[in-house]
Amino acid sequence: MSVDFTPFFAEGNDIRPHKVPADFQAILEKHIHAIQRRGIGFLPRSSHGRLWWYGFASTPRQRREVLELLDSWIGPTFSDLPHHRGALETTDPFDAALAAMPLEVLRFEVLPRTKPGSANSPTKSESANSRDEVRNALLTLGNLLHQRPASEFGADRTTIEVLDDLGHAIAAQDRSVALACLRELEAMADLDQTNLAFLRLRLYAGLQDWNAVLTDRDIDQLLTMQRPARITHFIQQAVYATWFAAHDTAGNEQQLLNAVTELPPQFHPLYSSTPLTSRAQAVVEFLIAVQAGAQETQNRILNEAGAIEPGLPDHLRTILHLQDPTATAQPPTPQPPTSTTESPLERATRLMAYGDTQSVLDLALTIEPGIEAAYLLLTCARDLHSVHRADLVASYIATHDLRPLIDKTAPRLHGHLNWLDEFTQSKPHGGWRTWFEDLSYQHAAPADPETTDQWTPLSPKALTELLRHAPDDVLGRFGEFGGQFMAAHRDVFVHDGAAHLSERVLAGLAMGEKNSAGVRVQTLALLDYFLAANPSPQLFASALDWTTLIIKANTSAVTVTWAIDVLQTITATPAAATNPAAVTFFYSVIDTARPFKSALNLTDLEAIRIVAEELAQTFPDDLAAGHTDDTDPAAPYRYLQGTRIVLYSLTESATTRAAQVLRKLVPGIDIETSAEHDGSSTLAAQAAHADLFVVVTASAKHAATDFITAKRGSRPTIYVNSRGSSAILRELAEG
Incomplete structure (x- = not known):
């Protein structure tokens, strides 16, 4: 935090740091340094013979802590703390300027003050003594605050601990904590940029933020490199949600074909090289294969799609028939097509360029043994990371005695071959x-x-x-x-x-x-x-x-x-x-x-x-205790008076509690809670007519959030990325 304290020692304050004794100047510099580091510090102001000390904190919590400490360290003996509780004097231009600072500020006057001409006034020596006592007490208190050890809640953590918290945050759908963990990992510099990019995509996918996946700063690089299959699945899901999901859900095969032509070129070789595990993966890979004319890939997907959903193969065949009316309506056998112009090796090489390594491996197992087949098989096996397919490749290499050939002509494949030996001989983890x-x-x-x-x-x-x-x-x-x-x-x-x-x-x-x-x-x-x-x-x-x-x-x-x-x-x-x-x-x-x-x-x-x-x-x-009597708890929410508000979450405890607090603080507020599913007429009416709509995204399906956003139009919507009523109230207080 960078705050300029030059105005503090200007008009309205007779103290000038460059004119005070060197020891006192060092004290002031120490307090200013603490404040700049988001700690607690104290600065003096003298005017017309009176002396005030101002305490500076970075949060309301710190301000309350300071007040509690000052009760013990200064107390009523030397201050007006019991009466004013640190409140600024808003009619004083000096205090009014402090109130506008990005800090929590409190003040107290040093007592007793000298009243010249009064028979009952304290002597100058008494006043000077109180000023010395306060200065020394604040110096000691400041040193203790500056030197106290960091709380275990703010201590440095290991990469393993932060990754564990990241998992919890994704599971709880808490975007705020998840992003904080990611920033912490970036600051540690223990992970390289590629691994950090993988973590970001895992995070976005866990939160179902598909737009963030597609617009990640490293997405172009990730699309051109070898990456874990899971990362490819996340990108496929994002592509599906953005370009294909609406047409696929509606069963509109022609629109799906039209949509794939709009898919940016960098997403075309988007094969995961793993057996199908989701409808999104099947649809994306099939549409890309149709667009590229990759028949072998189409055959494989049609054969695997039935295990995903019973009607999915027929749905995909309809797409294929629309693209080519002469295409068979029955699933072709997964054999290389008869062709006089393209050899099996050439087809495998072409599929390799598409990125469909699973189909490449299956095809390469059928071609004539040689260094080309060994290259394709070893490269694909390492990419697929499948125990079954690794065993097939190892068996192929042993059966055709390809090791001497690899040693003689392709030493750069030794790394792949060593990996294959280790992978096939080691016991796979049980998950x-x-x-x-x-x-x-x-x-x-x-x-x-x-x-x-x-x-x-x-x-x-x-x-x-x-x-x-x-x-x-x-x-x-x-x-x-x-x-x-x-x-x-x-x-x-x-x-x-x-x-x-x-x-x-x-x-x-x-x-x-x-x-x-x-x-x-x-x-x-x-x-x-x-x-x-x-x-x-x-x-x-x-x-x-x-x-x-x-x-x-x-x-x-x-x-x-x-x-x-x-x-x-x-x-x-x-x-x-x-x-x-x-x-x-x-x-x-x-x-x-x-x-x-x-x-x-x-x-x-x-x-x-x-x-x-x-x-x-x-x-x-x-x-x-510690809260001033004149503090208005409703002040941050007063702007909501007369507005109609809806708080939305699928788990209603937080919205129920937040609504209770708001009704108590702002009588007459029109507030509803909702846990309706997306598409309901009730939710549509609430979204369309509320003056302010609050969505707890940590407890809302992505489809519901999109539905509400669409119905809101230009009306204000607040998205709360954490659970708990305090998160809702905090976002509303900030407007």
Whole structure:
């Protein structure tokens, strides 16, 4: 932060740094340096014989912390703090200018002040003594603040820890935390630019932000290089969503053919070189093959498409027939077409140029053995990274005794051949199940995104069995580095009826005792899934016990608002009103938050009051200490008076709580919450008529977000990229 303090020592302040003693000038420079580094600092102002000190902080939380500290270090003996609580005098031009600074500013006057001519005025020596006491106290306090060790919540982290948090953030659909993790990884410089580009695409795909995938700054480079199959799948999904999805969903084959002609050339050789796993992959690869006239690729896709969806092969054949009315309506056999002008080797070379390495390998296995066949087979095998196809290539090379030929004429293929030997002889990793089972051992390691991209997610049944029977030590290690696992299996937890799975993961996070942004956003997401599945009273109480432990490990002065978010989430359900565990949980959160009460903001306090009223409990008044009586909690939201607002999220706890707080702060506000699915007439009417529409993108399907955006037109829409009512209220406060 760069702030110019020259005006502070100008008009309205008799103190000039260049005229004060050298020791005092050094003190001023130290305070200014701390403020510039987003710390806490103090600067003096003298005018007409009176002396004030101004405290500067970078956040409202820091300002409240300063006030609390000043109560102890300066107090009523030497200041007007008990009466004015650091408030600026807005009628004073000097203070009015400070109020416009990008800082949180407070002030207090040093007492007693000298009143010349008054019989009861303190002596000059008494006034000078108080000024010296305050200066020395602030110097000591400033030194302590500057030298205190960094909180573990802000300590440097390893690449592994940040990657784990990135997985949690993607699983929780929290764009803000995910992007913060990505920036942290970029700053570490442990990963090269290519790996960072892969991570960005994984992040965008996890958030279903297909436009970000296609417009990534490195997309052109990624399209021309060898890349993991998973990255190709992400690009294919983005291409499908942007150019083909609408026509494919409508079953309009002619429009699909028209759309592929509009596809930019750099996306044409977009084959993943892996068996089909999704409709998007099948449609994209087939349309590109039709456009390129790659019959072998068309044959392969038609043969594999039936395993994706029963009607998909017929859909693709219709496209082929529209492109060439003479094409057969039946799937051709996957044999090389008879041709007098192109040899099998030439066809394989042409397919290699298209990037369809899977078809190249299948064709190369049928051509005459030689160095050309060896080159194609080894290159494709390494690209495909398939155990089955690697075995076929190894068998082909051994059967035709091609090793001596490779050694003699193609030494540059030795690397591929060595890789083939190692790959075919090593035991392939068993995927997510093996990784989870390895958590039983102390040497268990976090999952690497580059490796896990090759693994197939577990079925809901297999996942349930693993979590249900996992011992505590395994769950604890899972809580330490299960972020990538959660990102890969998010859909299982979102599914209705997964309350027991969410409770098991909460147990793992609690026993792992890890504090991180990833754990915090994952906790909120799991509680949303958990409550949506209507848990039993016993399961509800158990989840509260585990969440209590997570809160204790993750609450600090900078995260206490998150703890209040959790309190609001878990009590925004009818189950809380009748379950005694909710009251116990309420007081546990309050006790955990109490040491950080100066970091609570006014909307946090309003939220606590609402929860206390619902649970028939007394609001803990001591939490409000440090907040001035004249502070208006409704001020940031006053502009919403008289407007019609809709808060949209598929998980309603956050929108329900945010609406409650806004109704209390701004009486008469017209506010609705919505969890309608995209395309409903109710959602269409809400989107079309609301003055302001808030979409919690972290808990909204991409189609719903697009639907709302289309219906809104030019009307204002606020997109909230994190869960929790505080995120909604923060975005609304900022307008």
